[in-house]
Amino acid sequence: MTRAIYASRPEDLPSRDILLSMSGLEFMQAMLEGRFPGPAIAETLNFTLAAIDKGHAVFHGTPSFAFTNPMGGVHGGWYGAVLDSALGCAAMTMVPKGSWYTTLEYKVNIARALPVGMEVECIANVQHAGRSTVVAEAVLRGAMDGKVYATGSTTCIIIAG
Numbered sequence: 001m002t003r004a005i006y007a008s009r010p011e012d013l014p015s016r017d018i019l020l021s022m023s024g025l026e027f028m029q030a031m032l033e034g035r036f037p038g039p040a041i042a043e044t045l046n047f048t049l050a051a052i053d054k055g056h057a058v059f060h061g062t063p064s065f066a067f068t069n070p071m072g073g074v075h076g077g078w079y080g081a082v083l084d085s086a087l088g089c090a091a092m093t094m095v096p097k098g099s100w101y102t103t104l105e106y107k108v109n110i111a112r113a114l115p116v117g118m119e120v121e122c123i124a125n126v127q128h129a130g131r132s133t134v135v136a137e138a139v140l141r142g143a144m145d146g147k148v149y150a151t152g153s154t155t156c157i158i159i160a161g
Helices: 016-020 024-032 040-044 076-092
Strands: 047-053 056-061 099-110 120-129 133-142 148-160
Touching: 016 099, 024 047, 024 076, 024 099, 040 047, 040 076, 047 076, 056 076, 076 099, 076 120, 076 133, 076 148
Parallel strands: none
Antiparallel strands: 047 056, 056 120, 099 148, 120 133, 133 148
């Protein structure tokens, strides 16, 4: 498996012309293969893209103490960031060449407290992909115990470049 690389400054990111010259699936495959850097937030929050296919994305991550709320629990924003990333990447795989997408809305449901240091797997799947919208759902599970810790859903809009 290739070690993930991340953008550390805006110049590290692919240009808009490069992005629009590829389908969303091609772009995501290039990121997974290390030809393009991943977003800085993934490095900051300790999660990474693990697999990508048409309508499907898998992320792995582990929350550290740095991502806890004042009570010492993993902050809901960490769950949200992992879910939003997986959902958005699954949606991106449905975007045709010459277009891009943005999130219209996303929702997070936290089912149980996630222990600090527990590795998770977040699997997102597209439920609908039309000309202008993509709807996806995701589940965030403990990598070892298989328990559901959170679920999420999104609606994204496809925009012609």
